[in-house]
Amino acid sequence: MAEAESGAGGHVIEIKxxxxxxxxxxxxxxxxxxxxxxxxxxxxxxxxxxxxxQLLRVILGLKRPAAGRVRVFGVSxxxxxxxxxxxxxxxxxxxxxxxxxxxxxSVYDNVAFPLRExxxxxxxxxxxxxxAKLAQVELEPSHGKLLPANLSGGMVKRVSLARALALxxxxxxxxxxxxxxxPDRSEGFVRLIKRLREEHHFAxxxxxxxxxxxxxxxxxxxxxxxxxxxxxxSLQAVRGMNHRFVQNFFGGERGRRALQHG
Amino acid sequence: MPSRxxxxxxxxxxxxxVPTRVRxxxxxxxxxxKERELELTRRLDELERxxxxxxxxxxxxxxxLDDTGAVWLANALRNARHVEVAPRYRxxxxxxxxxxxxxxxxxxxxxxxxxxxxxxxxxxxxxHLRDGVGLLGQLTLDLAGxxxxxxxxxxxxxxxxxxRSGVTALPVTMLVGFLVGIVLTYLSALQLKxxxxxxxxxxxxxxxxxxxxxxMLASIIAAGRSGSAVTAxxxxxxxxxxxxxxxxxxISTTLRxxxxxxxxxxxxxxxxxxxxxxxxxxxxxxxxxxxxxxxPGAFLQALPREVDVVxxxxxxxxxxxxxxxxxxxxxxxxxxxxxxxxxxxxGVTRSVVASITGVIILDxxxxxxxxxxG
Numbered sequence: 001m002a003e004a005e006s007g008a009g010g011h012v013i014e015i016k017x018x019x020x021x022x023x024x025x026x027x028x029x030x031x032x033x034x035x036x037x038x039x040x041x042x043x044x045x046x047x048x049x050x051x052x053x054q055l056l057r058v059i060l061g062l063k064r065p066a067a068g069r070v071r072v073f074g075v076s077x078x079x080x081x082x083x084x085x086x087x088x089x090x091x092x093x094x095x096x097x098x099x100x101x102x103x104x105x106s107v108y109d110n111v112a113f114p115l116r117e118x119x120x121x122x123x124x125x126x127x128x129x130x131x132a133k134l135a136q137v138e139l140e141p142s143h144g145k146l147l148p149a150n151l152s153g154g155m156v157k158r159v160s161l162a163r164a165l166a167l168x169x170x171x172x173x174x175x176x177x178x179x180x181x182x183p184d185r186s187e188g189f190v191r192l193i194k195r196l197r198e199e200h201h202f203a204x205x206x207x208x209x210x211x212x213x214x215x216x217x218x219x220x221x222x223x224x225x226x227x228x229x230x231x232x233x234s235l236q237a238v239r240g241m242n243h244r245f246v247q248n249f250f251g252g253e254r255g256r257r258a259l260q261h262g
Numbered sequence: 263m264p265s266r267x268x269x270x271x272x273x274x275x276x277x278x279x280v281p282t283r284v285r286x287x288x289x290x291x292x293x294x295x296k297e298r299e300l301e302l303t304r305r306l307d308e309l310e311r312x313x314x315x316x317x318x319x320x321x322x323x324x325x326x327l328d329d330t331g332a333v334w335l336a337n338a339l340r341n342a343r344h345v346e347v348a349p350r351y352r353x354x355x356x357x358x359x360x361x362x363x364x365x366x367x368x369x370x371x372x373x374x375x376x377x378x379x380x381x382x383x384x385x386x387x388x389x390h391l392r393d394g395v396g397l398l399g400q401l402t403l404d405l406a407g408x409x410x411x412x413x414x415x416x417x418x419x420x421x422x423x424x425x426r427s428g429v430t431a432l433p434v435t436m437l438v439g440f441l442v443g444i445v446l447t448y449l450s451a452l453q454l455k456x457x458x459x460x461x462x463x464x465x466x467x468x469x470x471x472x473x474x475x476x477x478m479l480a481s482i483i484a485a486g487r488s489g490s491a492v493t494a495x496x497x498x499x500x501x502x503x504x505x506x507x508x509x510x511x512x513i514s515t516t517l518r519x520x521x522x523x524x525x526x527x528x529x530x531x532x533x534x535x536x537x538x539x540x541x542x543x544x545x546x547x548x549x550x551x552x553x554x555x556x557x558p559g560a561f562l563q564a565l566p567r568e569v570d571v572v573x574x575x576x577x578x579x580x581x582x583x584x585x586x587x588x589x590x591x592x593x594x595x596x597x598x599x600x601x602x603x604x605x606x607x608x609g610v611t612r613s614v615v616a617s618i619t620g621v622i623i624l625d626x627x628x629x630x631x632x633x634x635x636g
């Protein structure tokens with residue numbers, strides 16, 4: 001990925017002075033600055049109700065902010081050039097918390113969907129990529145025939161990851177990737193993402209409450225509290241912060257335990 | 263700045279045992295390939311024709327390789343013997359070549375497919391019947407239970423159901439009724455006027471509207487409006503596991519979800535039919551005034567004389583049965599929805615078709631049973 005194609009300084013996501021409202025003008029985020037560099041794993045943490053999902057929706061272009069500048073790969077979602085917006089969208093993959101697989105399509109067709117929509121490849125080439133993606137997320141070709149309703153929670157996550165990776169994204173957004181998985185599967189999933197990152201070098205924006213996942217994957221942590229990002233630094237630096245949420249989040253029993261293991 | 267698009271350099275060294283040297287360079291990505299697609303396809307086709315052991319591939323100058331580039335290269339390298347590739351691209355090339363080797367699933371002709379289809383359809387129909395009878399039985403038991411313990415009756419849902427399927431349906435059904443009344447009277451008047459049988463118009467329209475058209479119009483609109491809504495609502499509740507949550511809490515699904523909806527429509531539809539009748543007769547009165555010269559006063563005086571009141575009650579009674587049938591079919595299909603969007607769409611479509619068909623079948627049964635009445 002050429003640096004010039006990203007935003008200033010090789011940032012894949014840049015948010016400046018964001019004001020985000022919900023409902024009848026209730027301010028959720030105020031003067032929020034946030035950025036994700038290329039090739040890094042950025043974790044976004046925050047208490048329930050702090051607006052992590054709403055921030056993700058803004059980043060994904062699903063919600064229009066009240067004010068502020070949001071750029072993904074240097075492109076604003078309101079850019080008049082539909083091509084630029086489409087190209088930027090195709091450079092990111094999203095793993096939704098519930099998988100968001102198309103329930104009427106088989107596993108194979110779910111993964112093939114973004115490739116077919118983009119066009120430019122024949123069915124044989126698509127087949128090669130889909131099976132490679134399934135193999136990358138440790139699924140067999142025979143799983144391709146299954147419908148999402150017949151998959152376990154872990155498999156839904158893996159198929160959803162395969163679909164998110166289908167267009168070889170430069171940015172992968174993971175919303176609670178290990179939620180609903182048992183510790184063993186969570187561990188496996190984290191290992192899988194780590195391995196894929198080593199092979200494909202994409203940036204990751206991770207939203208999680210799972211401290212083990214956080215310690216295992218992250219390069220930097222952004223803490224969302226009091227309507228803005230109160231800290232955005234290495235795990236070590238953020239943990240030392242004197243803030244009630246940070247202290248409770250990392251200093252609680254679960255945080256200490258994860259630290260010992262991490 | 264040199265171009266970084268994908269490129270293939272082909273060099274021939276005559277004396278070498280492997281005379282053709284191919285060097286791939288640039289960005290072998292979806293974007294990079296798009297710019298040079300025609301040229302690269304032509305070159306790759308040329309290389310395809312050469313014996314594999316006489317071509318040496320050098321991929322070390324490839325700057326970037328994504329899945330699309332890997333598919334192109336893996337296809338070209340299928341039988342290649344001499345390949346030099348940067349270690350970081352080995353894995354992706356290996357994964358894509360393995361992916362390309364997975365055979366495509368082909369639909370095989372099955373001579374017994376017709377038999378299987380018929381068997382499945384019969385089993386499906388039997389299952390529908392079993393579930394329908396089961397639901398009806400459970401509904402009867404729940405109704406009997408609420409008669410013994412009236413406090414358990416879901417009054418709030420029942421009342422909401424009457425409002426949703428009755429009150430809110432009035433504008434559209436009354437408008438349709440009014441227009442049908444106009445059309446029917448106008449057509450009858452055109453046919454009967456030459457014979458001087460003007461007064462028969464009141465009889466034809468009165469009996470037609472009160473006994474048949476009023477209940478049918480109200481039921482068909484209810485099937486399209488309330489029936490589809492009930493199926494979609496129960497279907498989504500199934501998808502989101504709300505129905506399972508009710509069962510786990512020990513709350514009867516039929517008592518809480520099916521009974522109030524079925525009873526609400528059975529009670530609301532006769533009232534909707536009554537209003538539709540009034541609207542249709544108002545339309546008939548209007549047209550009679552202008553085309554036949556029958557004044558509204560004369561129309562209203564002649565109506566009870568020409569049309570036996572039992573026709574009205576038959577219409578109202580049929581509406582209650584139609585309301586029950588529409589809501590029952592809608593609930594039955596709603597509870598059978600599987601947790602996927604396709605099943606929800608199919609469920610709603612089938613529910614509307616089945617409830618309208620059910621209403622027409624019931625109407626035919628009533629017509630035969632009540633042929634000597636009115």
